[in-house]
Amino acid sequence: MKLKAVYIELVHPKAPYNFKYSTRNPSHFPTPTGDEEENKIWFTMRWQEEPIGVKLVNKGSVDKPAVEVSIYSKNKLNYAELIDELIYRLEWNEDLSELYKVLKDFPEIVKKFKGMRMFCIDDLYEYLMITILLQNTHVKRTVKMAQGMLKNYGDLLEFDGKEFYCFWSPERILKVPEEELRALKVGYRAKSFLRASQDYLKLDEFEMRNISDEELRKKLLSIYGVGPASVDYIARDVFHRKNALDTVPPWEAKIYSKLLNVNTVDPKKILEIVKKKFAGWRGYAMHYLFMDLNWKHKEEPIEWFGKLMPY
DNA sequence: CATCAGGGCCCTG
DNA sequence: CAGGGCCCTGAT
Numbered sequence: 001m002k003l004k005a006v007y008i009e010l011v012h013p014k015a016p017y018n019f020k021y022s023t024r025n026p027s028h029f030p031t032p033t034g035d036e037e038e039n040k041i042w043f044t045m046r047w048q049e050e051p052i053g054v055k056l057v058n059k060g061s062v063d064k065p066a067v068e069v070s071i072y073s074k075n076k077l078n079y080a081e082l083i084d085e086l087i088y089r090l091e092w093n094e095d096l097s098e099l100y101k102v103l104k105d106f107p108e109i110v111k112k113f114k115g116m117r118m119f120c121i122d123d124l125y126e127y128l129m130i131t132i133l134l135q136n137t138h139v140k141r142t143v144k145m146a147q148g149m150l151k152n153y154g155d156l157l158e159f160d161g162k163e164f165y166c167f168w169s170p171e172r173i174l175k176v177p178e179e180e181l182r183a184l185k186v187g188y189r190a191k192s193f194l195r196a197s198q199d200y201l202k203l204d205e206f207e208m209r210n211i212s213d214e215e216l217r218k219k220l221l222s223i224y225g226v227g228p229a230s231v232d233y234i235a236r237d238v239f240h241r242k243n244a245l246d247t248v249p250p251w252e253a254k255i256y257s258k259l260l261n262v263n264t265v266d267p268k269k270i271l272e273i274v275k276k277k278f279a280g281w282r283g284y285a286m287h288y289l290f291m292d293l294n295w296k297h298k299e300e301p302i303e304w305f306g307k308l309m310p311y
Numbered sequence: 312c313a314t315c316a317g318g319g320c321c322c323t324g
Numbered sequence: 325c326a327g328g329g330c331c332c333t334g335a336t
Contacts, residue, residue, distance in 0.1 A: 135319045141333060187331025227320045251318070310318050
């Protein structure tokens with residue numbers, strides 16, 4: 001599908017805003033739903049049922065942020081509404097000054113990553129599908145499964161001289177028999193995709209933005225295929241809950257242990273330490289520490305991390 | 312070649 | 325609340 005209508009607007013995120021660290025995450029598994037270059041990023045999304053393409057170009061600096069947003073669509077849209085949505089998803093109006101106080105023991109990290117926001121362009125539905133793709137497997141297989149699913153059920157979009165897939169809609173995937181999904185080697189996840197899609201259609205993700213952390217957690221856990229590990233990621237990344245971190249899986253506990261320089265790898269003890277240390281911001285704070293490690297590892301591989309990080 | 316664990320979650324007892 | 329089962333893949 002060729003996307004022709006184009007709308008361009010220069011948006012000013014609240015300073016400080018670090019474009020690079022807010023739009024790239026070395027630990028994300030690659031999907032054919034977007035691309036990035038220095039100071040540029042392309043991605044797709046489904047907005048009000050319509051698949052669209054978005055390009056962001058950095059036109060500012062950390063202290064004077066400016067991002068040129070280009071919207072590509074088949075039909076004209078209510079652009080003001082869509083820009084507001086992007087501001088929400090990209091956390092462009094967030095004030096993180098309290099976070100930096102909580103991170104006082106990590107001055108180098110605060111200095112380097114000041115202005116880094118959470119980067120999740122996905123809506124609840126897409127992120128549900130992503131967390132299911134991640135469960136109980138290695139990244140390599142996750143990538144393969146994602147490609148297979150996108151190729152078969154996603155929408156191929158053409159915009160700005162590029163081609164990317166947009167995630168399938170829940171309605172689309174619900175028409176597919178479970179056996180057909182299984183043929184794509186997604187295994188028992190086939191059932192999860194279908195049941196989670198059904199559950200999603202009963203929810204109102206916009207309403208969920210306003211409920212308490214506790215209620216949100218309960219609602220998310222009621223979705224088939226969503227358990228304690230996925231809830232933390234969804235609450236933090238999609239719903240921007242700064243304190244979302246109630247489960248530390250063993251593989252993360254080993255990494256946190258090193259990051260926090262403590263002599264335990266017991267997930268429960270680690271969680272207690274994190275709760276105390278990063279009161280009110282534990283999800284966000286750990287993201288900062290984790291990103292620091294990811295970028296260091298990308299620039300120069302860290303042996304212990306390479307061994308611990310599931311691949 | 313067989314075995315096994317792996318960015319969890321569901322279901323059962 | 326603990327533990328087995330689940331699809332598949334690649335490592336051993």
